[in-house]
Amino acid sequence: MAGRKGKKKTGSLWSFLAFIAVIALWAVPAIGPGVIAVLSAFVVLYGLFQAPTWCCAPTRKNEFCRNNASGILLGCHIRQHKWQKLKMAFKEQAPAKALRRMLGNVNGVAASLSAVAGTVSASAATVTLLAK
Template sequence: MTKKKKNQLWAHWGLFVFIVAIAGWLTSDIGPAGIAALSGLSFLWFLFQAPVPCGALNRGDVEQCRNNGRGVLRGCRIKQHQWQKLKAIVIRRRWRQISAELFPNATTSLASVGAVIALVSSLIGIVKTFIG
């Protein structure tokens, strides 16, 4: 396997962890603590490392940046774009703007939905671990 292919596979490690966590729910082989840990890791991957378009607003707030970004909450290589989405979610509290930033296209929408599923899976795993 070439180094380029290994890097491409490594860029999607969180997706593989997410699939293992979902398979853990279906087979009950991992246990709730393991599922919670795997879901938490995949949740962080979706938020901060998943390969998605940047989507940050360019100057004039007219169009969105189309550079490759990392994660639903992070931007691209441009310094002003790097944390623009996270700042917008924390500072602005308008649900319409938040949903427009988290679901602007199919790729980012899938990453956002994956993050929500991973968060719910992690929370359920934590509750099942402590309750029994």
């Protein structure tokens, strides 16, 4: 039983370790921007679709769901919540509301910051790659 918990914990931390590696790779001039762009893209995808966060989909009582979810864009085990969170990303005022809910806990903040920083890093690496 202890082996599974340790494996799951390591699996949930690999993106944050990759994020630290991306930051470290920017300081190494021998590493090309292509490698940094690919690693940054993995960090972004993990933050959007796999990082452990709360669901935060609206419930019938106009509160937010506190079930565990995978990623910023996906909901919990309830099928309707998966679609609600995806719809919230594209509605007019829903992204701001979803962002406030997501930043209410440490996991959401870590996933959001790594996704944003990964996006900036991937963009900068792509521009550097195209400029050469």
